[in-house]
Amino acid sequence: MSNTKITYEGPGSDNPLSFRWYDANKVVAGKTMQEHLRFACAYWHSFCGNGGDPFGEPTHLFSWNNTVDAVDRAKAKMDFAFDFMSNLSLPFFCFHDVDVVDFTNDVADNERRLQAITEHARQHMQSSGIQLLWGTANLFSHRRYMNGAATNPDFQVLAHAGAQVKAALDATISLGGQNYVFWGGREGYMSLLNTNMKREQEHMARFLHMAKDYARSHGFKGQFFIEPKPCEPSKHQYDYDCATVIGFLNQFGLQDDFSINIEVNHATLAGHTFQHELQVAADAGMLGSIDANRGDYQNGWDTDQFPNNVNELTEAMLVILEAGGFKGGGINFDAKIRRNSTDMEDLYHAHIGGMDTFARALLVADAVLQQSDYKAFRQQRYASFDSGNGKAFEEGKLGLEDLRNIAISDGEPKTLSGRQEYLENLINRFI
Structure with missing residues (x-):
């Protein structure tokens, strides 16, 4: 499907590879749909997710994985990624460092690899016009981070986290990234019996200040985001929900540089609605960006399915519109196709559906605000x-x-x- 350009055909179209509601240049409430929604593709789910789960082997098999050299393999994956994003006219993408190129345990070699693929990404961005909404570092998958990264009781682990964040910040700044995200996947604890919680949170705050100061000193003008998440994988996460994060940022003097990146499924896991989390962030002036997905009502974990509920997203868009939009961010599809969706066409259908659902919700929310007695x-x-x-x-x-x-x-x-x-x-x- 390398030559399949997805275009707007309107609500009456029967073409499944077209937009029925997302008309990028349509003006709604003074801005185009593209300016309101600022869609982004999540590099990790779309091009790294293999369909594997704890009970079965991968089902999504990519040709680039047959390439032996890590950088060449990363370039082949990126070639496909930008072709895909261009076909959907996605204006932005987001990535973790280890998404774009495989890392080893050698800090210097990881930096070399990341710099090489950053240059490859720059070339694609220049030719396609696609921009980087935000970058981040994966500080949760490697076994060294099993007890956290910035909150780890071992300073040497924290030092490795610092090296990784520095390299990810360098890549983000080099690519003109508009924001940078911190997702504390394991910044929490399982038992207080072996945890000094006060000291760990002080370490995390100092780490964030160091990263912020480094980025600012190297010309980064964008916003930093914290992404709340409760209970998974740690039992007690320090970034549990928006209210917790706002309290943390204010306590440690980070509120002027940091906003919040809110994920739908994380709100659900915290026992909140997505709308609630949006409103909490908006009321604090910290509604930075969102990771768009949904959970499964029968599963108590983070299933990251593509959004498809117009009613729920309309309520979300009411909050976003009344808040004046995002503070630097956009709508990143932090979602993945199902394990048994094995055709590349499925990835197109997933993004088309998500983009159309948000576009329709935007139209409905604007109509409610303009044509009813809601306000x-x-x-x-x-x-x-x-x-x-x-x-x-x-x-x-x-x-x-x-x-x-x-x-x-x-x-x-x-x-x-x-x-x-x-x-x-x-x-x-x-x-």
Whole structure:
């Protein structure tokens, strides 16, 4: 399918290899769809995922894996990746260091390999116009990180993590990456019996400051993101959810340089809705970017399936639109095709479906905001704080005794409906 260019054909199209809703240049709420959504391809799932699982061997077999030399193998994989992303007109991609080229235990050799593939990526980016949304380092797969990276009790492990982040930052800066992500895959603990939690979190904060200072001193102007994730693989993750991350960033003075990259499936694992996590980040001014996927209602782990629920994404797009969009990031499809989806065409269908679902959700959310009483209803629900005693309370002009006296003088409050069913039907009406 190397010559298959996916184009917008509209909702009436029967062509499965076309967009029905994603029209990149269509203007919605003052910006094009492409500017709103800023889609990115996750290098690791799309071009590194092999379909293997704990119970079976790989099912996704790629021709480039037959190449012996690591850099040549990485270049062949990247050639295919940019061809694929160009066919879908994806404006961005994201990567971990070990996604783009295989690493060894030799720090200097890893740096050489990464520099070589970075130059290859630069050539592809110049010819295709595809940009780097963010880069990151994989500090969780290698066995040295079994007890964490920046939070590891062994300083030598932390030093290796620093070397890896430095190289990943160098690659990101060299490619004009717009952001850099820290995903603490094993920054947590299994038992307090062998853990100094306070010291580990202080080490993580110092590590983040070091990385931030290094990047800034080398010309990086973008945003740093923390990606929350609970309980997997560590039992107690230090970056459990958005509220936890915001508290950590504020505690250690990182809030001016860091925002949050929110993954849908991670929100689910934390016991939250995706919309909740978006709102928490937006309210703190830290809605940086999102990793788009979904979980499986029957599985209690991170299945990373492609998004396909228009209703849920409409609620998410309402939050994103009202927040003014992302703070430097976009929508990265941190999702993978299923183990038994073994044709390359399946990867196209997956991305087309995800992009169309978000585009349709954007259209619906904009219609709800512009053509319904959604905003007016929510404003009216809090109208008691817009004047009189309620306004005085918000302005800090009342004390606890004042509240007691007002409760007596005004009597028992009326029962006021939240009208949740009406609002849920409102979204369905516009869908």
